[in-house]
Amino acid sequence: SQQGEEDPQALSIQEGENATMNCSYKTSINNLQWYRQNSGRGLVHLILIRSNEREKHSGRLRVTLDTSKKSSSLLITASRAADTASYFCATEETGGFKTIFGAGTRLFVKA
C-alpha cells in the first residue's frame, strides 16, 4: 500500500506561474521528502522536512507540513519549462526504516 498520495495527478501551467502539489499520508512519520524525476531518469532529491518542522524553503521551492492533517504541499514559484517533471513525496514512518513513495504529480510547464 502506498503511504503518500499526491494531488493532482497532473498539472499544466504557463511559465512564470506558481505550481502547487499536495501529498497526503496515513501514518505518523519521521520526515517527508520531495523528489523530482525527469522523463526516463532517476529521482533527484529536492527537500526534506522533519515531522517537527512546519515550513522549509530552498530556492524557488517551499514545502509545508501539517502533521495534524497528515499532509504536505510543495510550491514551486515562478515556474520554468525546465521544471517539467514528475514530483514525488516520500515518507518514512515513525519507527520504520523504509521510505514509501507516492504515485507522483506530473507537472508540465508551457513556455
Place this chain on the structure above:
Amino acid sequence: NAGVTQTPKFQVLKTGQSMTLQCAQDMNHNSMYWYRQDPGMGLRLIYYSASEGTTDKGEVPNGYNVSRLNKREFSLRLESAAPSQTSVYFCASSETGPTAEQYFGPGTRLTVT
C-alpha cells in the same frame, strides 16, 4: 564521482529466464535500495540493505533476491522472470538509512515477454 551506476540500461527476457541487475555506488554510503516503478505509480521498495552484510525485504520482495557484495555493490536477481516483473528498476543509496537523502541510479528498463 559517478554516483550510482546501474547495468544494464535495457533488458528483454523471456518468461522463466534469470538475470542479475548490478548496482554500484562510489559515495561510501552505508545503505542501498532496490525499487521498481510501474506506469502511473510511485516507486515500490523491493529490498534494502541498511549496511554492508545486511539485507531486508521491502514492500514487494517476492520473485527477487539480493546480494550486498561489499559496501559499494548491491545486486538484484530475478531467478525465474515473469511478465509481472516488467518494470523500470532503480537502485539508490544513502549515507545512513532513508532519513538521509537518497541518490538514484539511471534505472534499468526490463521487459519480460
